[in-house]
Amino acid sequence: MLLFTAMFGGLMLLSIESRRRMIAVLLIGCIAILGISPPPAQAQFCLPCVIQAVLATISQTIGNWLSVINGVVSDIRKLYEQTIWPISAINLAKSQIQSIIARFRSVIQSIMTINPHTATLPNPAALENIIRNRGTGDLGTVPQVYVNAFRPVPQAGAIAPQDRDMTDMDDALAQDNLMLLKVADRAQDLELQAADQIESLVGNPNINVSAPGSSSLITAAAVSAEIKSQAIMQKMMAAMLRQEAGRVAHDNAIRKRTATFAGQLQNNMTNVLQHK
Amino acid sequence: MRDQFNQWRGRLKTGSIHVGRWIRRHTVLAAVALLLTVLISPKTVQGQLPSPCCAILAAGLGTINSTLGSVIGGGLQAINTVLSDISNFEQTVVWPKQAIAQALGLAGQIQGFYTQIRAIFQIPIATATLQNPRQLESILLSRSAGQIPNTTGGYAAVYGVVPTPQNAPPPVRDMIDMTDAVAQDAMERAIAIDAIADQELAAADQINTNVQSATPGSAPIIEAQADAWLVRAHAYTQSALADLMRVRAIDLANNGAHLKLGSAWAVTTQQNVSTTLQHK
Numbered sequence: 001m002l003l004f005t006a007m008f009g010g011l012m013l014l015s016i017e018s019r020r021r022m023i024a025v026l027l028i029g030c031i032a033i034l035g036i037s038p039p040p041a042q043a044q045f046c047l048p049c050v051i052q053a054v055l056a057t058i059s060q061t062i063g064n065w066l067s068v069i070n071g072v073v074s075d076i077r078k079l080y081e082q083t084i085w086p087i088s089a090i091n092l093a094k095s096q097i098q099s100i101i102a103r104f105r106s107v108i109q110s111i112m113t114i115n116p117h118t119a120t121l122p123n124p125a126a127l128e129n130i131i132r133n134r135g136t137g138d139l140g141t142v143p144q145v146y147v148n149a150f151r152p153v154p155q156a157g158a159i160a161p162q163d164r165d166m167t168d169m170d171d172a173l174a175q176d177n178l179m180l181l182k183v184a185d186r187a188q189d190l191e192l193q194a195a196d197q198i199e200s201l202v203g204n205p206n207i208n209v210s211a212p213g214s215s216s217l218i219t220a221a222a223v224s225a226e227i228k229s230q231a232i233m234q235k236m237m238a239a240m241l242r243q244e245a246g247r248v249a250h251d252n253a254i255r256k257r258t259a260t261f262a263g264q265l266q267n268n269m270t271n272v273l274q275h276k
Numbered sequence: 277m278r279d280q281f282n283q284w285r286g287r288l289k290t291g292s293i294h295v296g297r298w299i300r301r302h303t304v305l306a307a308v309a310l311l312l313t314v315l316i317s318p319k320t321v322q323g324q325l326p327s328p329c330c331a332i333l334a335a336g337l338g339t340i341n342s343t344l345g346s347v348i349g350g351g352l353q354a355i356n357t358v359l360s361d362i363s364n365f366e367q368t369v370v371w372p373k374q375a376i377a378q379a380l381g382l383a384g385q386i387q388g389f390y391t392q393i394r395a396i397f398q399i400p401i402a403t404a405t406l407q408n409p410r411q412l413e414s415i416l417l418s419r420s421a422g423q424i425p426n427t428t429g430g431y432a433a434v435y436g437v438v439p440t441p442q443n444a445p446p447p448v449r450d451m452i453d454m455t456d457a458v459a460q461d462a463m464e465r466a467i468a469i470d471a472i473a474d475q476e477l478a479a480a481d482q483i484n485t486n487v488q489s490a491t492p493g494s495a496p497i498i499e500a501q502a503d504a505w506l507v508r509a510h511a512y513t514q515s516a517l518a519d520l521m522r523v524r525a526i527d528l529a530n531n532g533a534h535l536k537l538g539s540a541w542a543v544t545t546q547q548n549v550s551t552t553l554q555h556k
Contacts, residue, residue, distance in 0.1 A: 027307050047329060051336030058343045066351025073358045080362060085370050136396045143403045153405060165408045165434045172404035172413045179401040187393040194389045201382050209378050213371030216495040217379035220487045221386050223502035227480040228390045230509035231473040235397065237516035238466040238473070242416050244523045245462035251530070252455040253435040256444075259452065263443035 085212050094210065097203030105196065123148040131178050134185040142182070146175050162257070166250055173246040180239045187232050191225070198222050371492055383487040390484070394477055408433040416463055419470040427464050431456070451533050458526040465519040472512050479505055 081087075119128040127149040130142060153168045202218055204210040210218075299306045367373075404413040412430035415423045438444075438453045483502050490498050 023307075028310055031311060047332050048336065051332075051340065054336075054340055055343050058340065059347045063347040063351060066348065066355065070351060070354045070358065073355055073362070077358050077362050077365070080365060080370070085365075087369060090369070136399065139399055139401070146403075162436060165406055168404055168406040169409040169412060169434045172402070172409050173416075175403040176401045176413070176417065179399075179403075183396045183399065183401075186396055190389045190393055194386050197382060197385060201378060207369060208372045208374035211370060211372050211375035213366075213492040214375040214379035216492050216499065217376065217487060217490060218382060220490065220495045220499035220502060221379070221383035221484060223499050223506060224383075224480045224484040224487060225386050225390065227483070227502060227505045227509050228393070228477055230506065230513055231476040231480065232393065232397075234469050234473040234476070234509070234513050234516055237513060237520065238469040241462045241466040241469070241516060241520050241523070244520060244527075245459040245466070248455055248462075248523055248527055248530075249431065249435040249459040251527075252452055252459065255448070255455070255530075256436050256439050256452050259439045259444035259448045263439065267442075 090207070090212060091205070094203050094205050097199065098205070101199060101203060105199075131182065134182070134189060136183055136186045139179050139182060142179050143175055146171070146178065150174075162253070166253055169246060170250060173243050177239050177243050180235070184232065184236055191229055191232075194225055198225075376492060380488055380490075383484055387481065387484045387488070390477070390481070394481075416467060417470075418467060419474055421468055421471045424464045424467050427460055427467070431460050431463065435459075447533070447537055451530060451537075455526055455530060458522055462519050462523045465516065469512060469516045476505065476509050476512075 115132055115134075117125070117128055117132065119125040123145075127145045130138060130145050150171065153164060153171060156164065159167070198218060198221070202210050202215060400417075402410070402413050402417055404410040408430070412427075412434050415426050415430045435456070438449055438456065441449065444452070480502075483498060483505065486498050487495065
């Protein structure tokens with residue numbers, strides 16, 4: 001074929017006389033180059049060797065790595081099931097919680113039901129009853145019951161104006177705190193209910209009710225409740241501060257008046273003696 | 277023989293001349309014919325009989341396939357079994373969805389309790405009846421830091437001011453002024469603590485709301501913030517306790533001062549009486 005093309009092309013080259021022939025000669029040259037260009041040669045390789053190498057890679061390298069991974073994952077499972085979250089330990093913790101609930105909750109509740117009432121006369125008994133009933137529905141009746149027990153502020157003219165003011169202030173601080181303590185009592189009851197619910201939920205033996213993973217949520221909720229309890233404690237402390245401050249201020253006001261009276265007495269006596 | 281060769285050469289030459297002449301006359305036609313010849317000439321094809329190379333390849337691929345199945349497939353299956361066990365354990369023992377839902381529900385219930393508590397703390401408890409005490413009481417119960425500067429005026433209206441130097445000796449004035457100061461400070465601190473407690477209740481509400489949309493993984497983050505708030509709350513409680521202790525300390529100091537001043541006055545009186553008697 002190549003020989004035929006070369007001879008044919010040679011004859012045509014001899015007969016170049018026009019542009020058409022020149023094109024024809026170039027065309028033939030291209031075909032000839034196409035014809036004589038070498039086909040892609042197949043490399044010489046050892047197929048069984050390659051297959052053997054692939055098999056070795058699969059069974060040794062990848063197989064070994066899979067064995068290692070399997071070992072690690074198995075260790076993790078063992079760690080989870082036997083060290084971190086063994087079901088026996090979870091159940092033990094819950095049974096311990098239940099044990100503490102059984103041992104202490106009802107005892108404490110029964111202790112707190114002891115509500116001393118020791119007043120003997122009707123008015124003090126009524127006040128004692130209302131300030132210890134742990135309810136907030138009767139807050140509005142506290143002032144009247146208080147006045148029944150401690151009497152109202154004297155009418156103007158029956159007492160010095162400053163004493164009247166101080167008496168009213170003392171009464172107000174005392175009544176405010178007695179009312180606030182009723183609110184605080186109710187808050188404590190609700191806090192105790194919240195604490196009981198938290199404890200009961202955490203100690204529930206059903207894994208679908210309480211689990212190690214859900215305890216973080218319960219803890220977060222409990223801590224937020226603790227903040228609120230601390231805020232209520234602060235409100236009570238603030239009330240106590242007001243009360244103590246009022247008491248000290250009252251004593252100090254008497255001291256001021258005593259000092260003033262003493263000063264006036266001294267001046268009066270000096271004047272009297274000077275007149276003599 | 278030589279003549280015969282010359283004869284063949286002459287014929288070949290003549291034929292070539294003829295062919296060359298024909299090609300010269302029909303150049304394009306000749307080129308097209310040549311092109312067609314090249315294009316339609318048959319290519320080398322592989323026969324249908326099996327090659328030994330293919331047999332080796334097929335056997336090798338079969339072995340690779342079975343090795344993949346046993347080594348990699350088996351290994352992956354073992355890993356999958358362990359991972360499935362872990363997943364099952366985590367879903368049924370560590371983080372069961374129902375338990376998480378119960379915990380989130382509990383956060384909502386706690387919120388409910390404290391909503392009630394907040395509501396009852398909003399009930400007004402002011403009971404003073406006269407003008408000055410009522411004004412001071414409204415300042416003290418305001419739970420507003422903005423009212424703190426008004427405490428001094430309200431306090432003085434009810435409890436009076438420090439006596440003038442003409443009316444009281446310096447030790448008594450000092451005692452009175454110190455006692456007034458600590459009483460007013462305590463009242464102002466009480467207003468501040470009330471206001472802070474309200475802020476803490478609001479923050480705790482917000483934290484509790486955040487807990488209700490949290491997951492077991494994010495809950496410790498929220499808990500950490502709640503713990504920080506708890507530390508802060510303890511600090512404020514201690515601050516209130518400190519002021520309470522100051523009030524009581526000053527009260528105790530007043531008791532001591534009374535004894536000191538009483539004894540001093542007793543000595544002075546004794547001296548005065550002695551002097552008077554000596555003059556007589």
